[in-house]
Amino acid sequence: MTERQAFAAGLLDRLPPVRGRITANAPLAPVTWFRVGGPAEVLFRPVDRDDLAGFLADCPSDVPVTVIGVASNLLVRDGGVPGVVIRLGRGFAGIEVDRAGDEPTVTTGSAALDVHVARVAGEAGIAGLEFLVGIPGSIGGGLRMNAGAYGREFKDVVWTVDTVDRQGQVRTLTGDACGFGYRHSGLPQDWILTGAVLVGEPGDPERIAMRMAEISTQRSETQPIRSRTGGSTFANPEGGKAWQLIDGAGCRGLVLGGAQVSPMHCNFLLNTGSATAADLEALGEEVRRRVKDRFGVELRWEIRRIGVPAEGVPAHG
Numbered sequence: 593m594t595e596r597q598a599f600a601a602g603l604l605d606r607l608p609p610v611r612g613r614i615t616a617n618a619p620l621a622p623v624t625w626f627r628v629g630g631p632a633e634v635l636f637r638p639v640d641r642d643d644l645a646g647f648l649a650d651c652p653s654d655v656p657v658t659v660i661g662v663a664s665n666l667l668v669r670d671g672g673v674p675g676v677v678i679r680l681g682r683g684f685a686g687i688e689v690d691r692a693g694d695e696p697t698v699t700t701g702s703a704a705l706d707v708h709v710a711r712v713a714g715e716a717g718i719a720g721l722e723f724l725v726g727i728p729g730s731i732g733g734g735l736r737m738n739a740g741a742y743g744r745e746f747k748d749v750v751w752t753v754d755t756v757d758r759q760g761q762v763r764t765l766t767g768d769a770c771g772f773g774y775r776h777s778g779l780p781q782d783w784i785l786t787g788a789v790l791v792g793e794p795g796d797p798e799r800i801a802m803r804m805a806e807i808s809t810q811r812s813e814t815q816p817i818r819s820r821t822g823g824s825t826f827a828n829p830e831g832g833k834a835w836q837l838i839d840g841a842g843c844r845g846l847v848l849g850g851a852q853v854s855p856m857h858c859n860f861l862l863n864t865g866s867a868t869a870a871d872l873e874a875l876g877e878e879v880r881r882r883v884k885d886r887f888g889v890e891l892r893w894e895i896r897r898i899g900v901p902a903e904g905v906p907a908h909g
């Protein structure tokens with residue numbers, strides 16, 4: 593057993609009993625879009641909200657807890673993530689529609705994929721959620737990031753959000769209380785979002801399906817959606833477009849080790865096959881430096897970076 597494995601196993605001994613799956617030293621790279629990064633010291637997959645809340649209530653307060661969705665806007669550093677990483681699974685993926693009244697709703701768990709929610713809503717004749725079809729994340733990640741596309745974002749469609757805090761206390765908040773802003777929510781960082789009620793409007797399933805097909809086609813023509821990427825790397829600065837600044841600073845196609853600025857959409861970083869998380873992060877920082885030098889604008893990372901660098905593993909030159 594390596595020192596790291598022994599350490600992770602030691603943490604496991606300090607954690608409360610659960611019904612879900614809990615594993616020490618669990619690889620995370622295979623479940624991220626970038627396919628890079630080190631392991632979770634411990635990975636916990638709760639079976640339902642009671643399992644999650646009970647775990648959080650009894651988990652020692654000095655143990656860091658990090659929640660991830662399907663990691664489509666996430667860079668896990670090469671040294672892995674200390675503490676417990678929580679990934680919600682099937683018990684949080686239910687989707688139910690209610691078409692009564694002028695404001696039909698979709699009640700969804702946080703682990704449901706945005707694209708599934710869009711399709712279920714569309715088939716039930718609920719319009720207004722079509723934009724979700726182009727966002728490859730989970731509902732939990734979308735709520736946390738206030739994800740959006742085509743002029744709509746989560747804040748426009750959220751009625752209520754279910755949360756569990758670090759002490760295991762369960763709450764339901766209205767959308768207005770979530771502090772949604774551009775690509776972020778104001779909810780405390782350590783709250784886990786377990787589900788939401790989204791509101792739409794009555795619509796014709798065929799027209800909704802056509803709109804979703806348009807969005808999907810447009811996406812595949814303008815974004816490297818089949819690559820190992822993390823979506824938009826930087827948030828658009830006030831009054832500007834991140835991709836235009838990156839392009840203007842000469843970064844389109846820029847390479848560092850196994851990482852590349854996408855030649856197709858230069859606000860996307862790519863793992864071309866052999867990238868480390870350090871390569872991707874260093875390339876992002878290089879882009880920020882060049883944009884700052886050229887335009888005086890400091891780009892803000894939209895991609896969330898978690899975990900610690902691997903000791904002695906510098907980015908490839």
Ligand SMILES: Cc1cc2nc3c(=O)[nH]c(=O)nc-3n(C[C@H](O)[C@H](O)[C@H](O)COP(=O)(O)OP(=O)(O)OC[C@H]3O[C@@H](n4cnc5c(N)ncnc54)[C@H](O)[C@@H]3O)c2cc1C
Pocket residue numbers: 625658659660661662663664665666680702726727728729730731732733734735736737738739740741783784785786815816817821822823824896
């Ligand atoms: C090809 C591609 C295209 C994309 N296009 C868009 C786009 O058009 N618009 C857009 O907004 N985004 C886009 N993204 C980014 C990404 O899909 C969204 O940000 C998505 O909402 C992230 O969801 P996720 O489940 O992958 O979250 P993750 O990437 O796993 O996590 C993102 C953040 O959310 C937090 N989080 C995840 N789940 C929960 C939870 N249950 N409770 C609390 N916090 C949680 C994590 O801690 C992390 O801070 C794109 C990404 C890719 C790869």
